[in-house]
Amino acid sequence: MRQQDVFKAMADPTRRAILKRLRGGALSAGEIGEAFDITPASLSHHFAVLKRADLVRTERRGQYIVYSLNSTVVEEVTRMVLDVFNAGGREAGGQ
Amino acid sequence: MRQQDVFKAMADPTRRAILKRLRGGALSAGEIGEAFDITPASLSHHFAVLKRADLVRTERRGQYIVYSLNSTVVEEVTRMVLDVFNAGGREAGGQ
DNA sequence: GCAATATTTAGATATTTGCCTAAATATCTA
DNA sequence: TAGATATTTAGGCAAATATCTAAATATTGC
Numbered sequence: 698m699r700q701q702d703v704f705k706a707m708a709d710p711t712r713r714a715i716l717k718r719l720r721g722g723a724l725s726a727g728e729i730g731e732a733f734d735i736t737p738a739s740l741s742h743h744f745a746v747l748k749r750a751d752l753v754r755t756e757r758r759g760q761y762i763v764y765s766l767n768s769t770v771v772e773e774v775t776r777m778v779l780d781v782f783n784a785g786g787r788e789a790g791g792q
Numbered sequence: 793m794r795q796q797d798v799f800k801a802m803a804d805p806t807r808r809a810i811l812k813r814l815r816g817g818a819l820s821a822g823e824i825g826e827a828f829d830i831t832p833a834s835l836s837h838h839f840a841v842l843k844r845a846d847l848v849r850t851e852r853r854g855q856y857i858v859y860s861l862n863s864t865v866v867e868e869v870t871r872m873v874l875d876v877f878n879a880g881g882r883e884a885g886g887q
Numbered sequence: 888g889c890a891a892t893a894t895t896t897a898g899a900t901a902t903t904t905g906c907c908t909a910a911a912t913a914t915c916t917a
Numbered sequence: 918t919a920g921a922t923a924t925t926t927a928g929g930c931a932a933a934t935a936t937c938t939a940a941a942t943a944t945t946g947c
Contacts (some may be wrong), residue, residue, distance in 0.1 A: 701805060708803035709905080710796060713876050720878035726924060739906050742927050760914050760923055762825045771877045775870055781808050783815035804935085821894060834936050836895050855893055855944050 698751045700777050706750035707774075709733065712743050716752060716766065721767035725758070793846045801845035802869075806830065807838050808820050811847060811861065818860035820853070 706712055709732060718729055730740045744764065747753045752774075753764050799858045801807055806828065813824050839859065842848045847865055851858050 700808070704799065704803045704808070707873075707876065708799045712907090713795070713799070716876050717878070721832065727922095735905095736907065737924065738926085740910080742905075745925085757913085762913095762924065766877065774873050774877070778869050778873060779866065780800075781802065781811050782861065782869070783812070806935090822892095828918095830892065831937065833896080833938080837935075852943085855898085857943095860913065 698773055700780075702746075702750040703752065703774055703777060706746050706752055709743070709746075713745060713749055715740075715747065715764075718779040719753065719764060719766045722755075723763045725763050727761070729764060793868055795875075797841075797845040798847065798869055798872060801847055804838070804841075807842055810835075810838060810842065810859075810865060814848065814859060814861045816860045818851075820856040820858050822856070831839050 706758070707716075715729055718724060719743065726737070726740065726744065730737055742753075744753070747764075748755065751767055752770055754767050756763050756765075768792060802811075809827070810824055813819060813827055821832070821835065821839065825832055829837065839848070839850075843850065846862055847869075848859050849862050851860070
């Protein structure tokens with residue numbers, strides 16, 4: 698999980714909204730897309746960014762592909778934030 | 793402190809490195825710049841982004857302009873991350 | 888006040904990003 | 918296997934971003 702990918706992924710409002718939609722549980726790509734006025738192709742691009750950052754996991758369920766939050770994410774992203782600002786006293790660099 | 797500005801600001805590796813340089817205490821623009829192979833003008837642009845996100849504060853000290861981390865930042869940014877992933881049980885939305 | 892130093896602003900250029908349409912791929916059902 | 922549905926990939930365009938050089942602004946010390 699690279700800091701660069703994670704922060705880049707979270708910098709887009711649509712992607713943050715996708716993550717928030719997933720807080721309630723796993724959803725298919727189509728179900729996620731219902732909330733956005735954007736083509737499926739563009740959505741798919743955002744999914745790819747979120748996956749590369751390892752913020753979401755996917756699983757094919759028949760015809761659908763189901764997305765869910767990577768459950769370890771909160772802790773890891775929080776750690777990254779603390780790393781940048783040095784809270785927690787560590788000096789180690791996350792890059 | 794808008795989520796959009798904060799996450800955008802943190803998405804750039806140079807800006808994260810600037811923040812990390814400031815963990816040790818306040819530094820002038822020039823002192824910060826010593827660590828980067830980039831023109832003062834480009835640095836200044838990054839400072840503006842960090843200031844707009846309210847991640848850093850500035851103070852003129854004679855000829856110099858001194859940058860420091862906004863000390864309330866760690867808590868606020870962490871709260872934003874938790875908001876996106878819903879840790880902490882809140883439902884309220886940070887936009 | 889002038890020259891020197893520090894920083895920002897303006898304007899230009901190259902890269903990246905987000906979105907679209909069209910086409911490809913995967914799975915289901917008849 | 919053919920047709921329908923769900924999702925991704927490819928290719929292109931416009932807007933945003935990161936960088937540069939040059940010029941402007943602010944402050945110090947003589």
